[in-house]
Amino acid sequence: MRSTEPATSTIPTLQEAVGRLPYAKGHGTGNDFILVADPLDVHSIEPGQVARMCDRHRGIGGDGLIRAVPSSTLPEGRAILETRPDAYWFMDYRNADGSLSEMCGNGVRVFVHFLVCENLVEMPVGSTLPIGTRGGLKIVTRLEDGYAVDMGTWEFIHAQAAATNGLDSRVETTGLANVRGALSVSMGNPHTVVAISDTGELEGIELTSTPGVEPLPAHGTNVEYVLAADPLVSGGRGSVRMRVHERGVGETLSCGTGACAAAIATRHWAQAHDIRQWSVQVPGGELGVGFVDGPDGLEHVVLSGPAVLVSRGEVSAA
Numbered sequence: 641m642r643s644t645e646p647a648t649s650t651i652p653t654l655q656e657a658v659g660r661l662p663y664a665k666g667h668g669t670g671n672d673f674i675l676v677a678d679p680l681d682v683h684s685i686e687p688g689q690v691a692r693m694c695d696r697h698r699g700i701g702g703d704g705l706i707r708a709v710p711s712s713t714l715p716e717g718r719a720i721l722e723t724r725p726d727a728y729w730f731m732d733y734r735n736a737d738g739s740l741s742e743m744c745g746n747g748v749r750v751f752v753h754f755l756v757c758e759n760l761v762e763m764p765v766g767s768t769l770p771i772g773t774r775g776g777l778k779i780v781t782r783l784e785d786g787y788a789v790d791m792g793t794w795e796f797i798h799a800q801a802a803a804t805n806g807l808d809s810r811v812e813t814t815g816l817a818n819v820r821g822a823l824s825v826s827m828g829n830p831h832t833v834v835a836i837s838d839t840g841e842l843e844g845i846e847l848t849s850t851p852g853v854e855p856l857p858a859h860g861t862n863v864e865y866v867l868a869a870d871p872l873v874s875g876g877r878g879s880v881r882m883r884v885h886e887r888g889v890g891e892t893l894s895c896g897t898g899a900c901a902a903a904i905a906t907r908h909w910a911q912a913h914d915i916r917q918w919s920v921q922v923p924g925g926e927l928g929v930g931f932v933d934g935p936d937g938l939e940h941v942v943l944s945g946p947a948v949l950v951s952r953g954e955v956s957a958a
């Protein structure tokens with residue numbers, strides 16, 4: 641090559657990396673996703689391709705990518721079909737960096753709305769749909785103004801420390817004075833919740849860098865910063881504000897599993913176990929978190945909120 645020739649980039653364009661691919665774009669309270677219908681399981685989208693598509697400058701942009709595939713095409717889906725043969729659709733979710741997560745609470749609502757809009761399922765208001773996920777079976781109900789998801793059971797990641805101290809780890813965050821104690825909750829995926837004492841503190845947090853969590857759960861964690869309303873409970877409903885740094889993404893406008901973890905941690909700290917309805921305000925809107933008696937006799941968490949499709953397109957060689 642002559643030295644006067646411009647250097648050619650070795651980085652493939654999105655089109656070279658992905659080829660032709662129809663997609664839709666949707667969000668739930670500002671947590672946005674690229675959605676791909678793959679009923680024949682022909683688009684094996686690799687982690688690097690997901691990262692390219694989710695890139696907000698060189699790609700389509702999104703906090704994650706969700707592929708709609710039959711549960712029968714993945715081992716995790718086949719396991720669910722053994723007990724729920726009607727869980728036809730599986731949410732194959734990846735974070736913006738291409739990593740897998742067990743669960744996405746905003747994603748599963750947007751995923752079901754996408755199935756409805758693609759005419760892949762019929763779902764009148766009030767009806768339910770079983771969905772396979774890496775975090776197990778989730779039952780989604782269509783509401784007048786969104787969807788409610790039975791997220792199943794939850795657990796503290798370090799049960800003993802949670803019961804004795806209410807805290808199990810420490811989190812260091814840019815923009816927050818002092819290292820803070822935190823409580824880790826599994827919603828299928830891991831969360832570490834930090835209590836914040838005032839609005840100025842919540843707004844001063846700088847989430848362009850990953851918070852330092854010690855000890856870090858085995859597969860990393862999502863970190864939620866939660867400010868309790870004053871009073872915490874009004875009209876029988878608990879209320880909190882939350883910001884979140886998502887594993888594999890960065891700061892997002894909302895996180896459904898994070899909202900559940902925020903309500904669980906706050907309820908535990910306040911010993912307010914009888915408060916079963918919570919409102920979680922996130923930068924992108926409001927989510928509802930409910931605690932109900934599940935059909936298995938255990939406490940289940942129900943997440944509710946909107947799901948919106950905003951556009952359709954096709955990744956193609958122009």
Ligand SMILES: N[C@@H](CCC[C@H](N)C(=O)O)C(=O)O
Nearest residue numbers: 741744745746829895896897
């Ligand atoms: N935004 C999601 C959670 C997505 C997965 C998360 N980043 C993880 O890695 O666990 C939600 O709405 O729950």
